[in-house]
Amino acid sequence: MWKPRIVVVEDVALEAKLLLRTLFNFGYTSVVHFSDVSSALGHMAVEEPEIVITDLSLGAQSGFDLTRAIRARASKSYAYVIVLTGMDSRIHEAFGAGVDDFVLKPFRPEELLARLRAGERVLARESRLRGRERRLLPDAPPATARFPSRPPLLLPVRPEDDDAECA
Numbered sequence: 001m002w003k004p005r006i007v008v009v010e011d012v013a014l015e016a017k018l019l020l021r022t023l024f025n026f027g028y029t030s031v032v033h034f035s036d037v038s039s040a041l042g043h044m045a046v047e048e049p050e051i052v053i054t055d056l057s058l059g060a061q062s063g064f065d066l067t068r069a070i071r072a073r074a075s076k077s078y079a080y081v082i083v084l085t086g087m088d089s090r091i092h093e094a095f096g097a098g099v100d101d102f103v104l105k106p107f108r109p110e111e112l113l114a115r116l117r118a119g120e121r122v123l124a125r126e127s128r129l130r131g132r133e134r135r136l137l138p139d140a141p142p143a144t145a146r147f148p149s150r151p152p153l154l155l156p157v158r159p160e161d162d163d164a165e166c167a
Contacts, residue, residue: 003028004050004120007043009066010084011035011058015105019053019084022109026116037061041069048075050123051116056085056094064097071098078126080119082112 006028010016016033023031032049034040037058044052052070056063067081083094086105094102100122101115 002120003030004080004123005030005047006032006051006053007040007049008033009035009037009040009052009054009058009063011055015055015084019107022107022112026109026113028116037066037069040066044070044073044079048077049079050077051119052079052081054081054083056083056087056090063099064093067094067097067099077130078123080123082115082119 006023008016008019008023008031010019010033013035016035020031020033032043034043035058038061040052040054052066054063054066058066063083063085067083070079070081080101081099083091083099083102084105084107085091085094085102088104091102101119103112103115
């Protein structure tokens with residue numbers, strides 16, 4: 001069974017050790033750990049992970065900075081970002097930065113596993129869509145290369161559409 005490449009960014013050694021052991025116990029063997037954002041981004045420039053697990057508080061740079069940098073880069077595939085945090089009041093900021101999911105600390109291993117599996121389903125779907133795109137448009141660059149920082153599409157709302165829903 002396919003297991004994704006995972007990058008863990010955690011600056012507290014004991015928490016990193018616990019997380020790495022948990023991942024290994026669940027069968028994830030392609031896991032790399034970094035304690036700071038710049039080292040993690042340097043590694044990701046060479047080898048793109050499928051899943052990134054990061055803390056929000058990382059010293060000089062934060063998990064927000066890491067996530068924004070991941071989302072700003074043009075890459076061949078999507079990186080699913082999970083935040084581990086004890087600060088549930090900042091979760092809305094994390095989603096605004098581009099995080100896909102979160103787990104509150106102290107984490108429960110079975111919850112982390114469930115969220116990893118959810119990420120794997122998203123990544124599998126994204127991979128199938130990329131394959132279909134390559135078959136339909138063999139000469140086109142991948143969508144992530146064409147639109148590295150594409151803003152969301154906003155459609156205008158017509159007043160008559162609003163009235164129809166209220167009737």
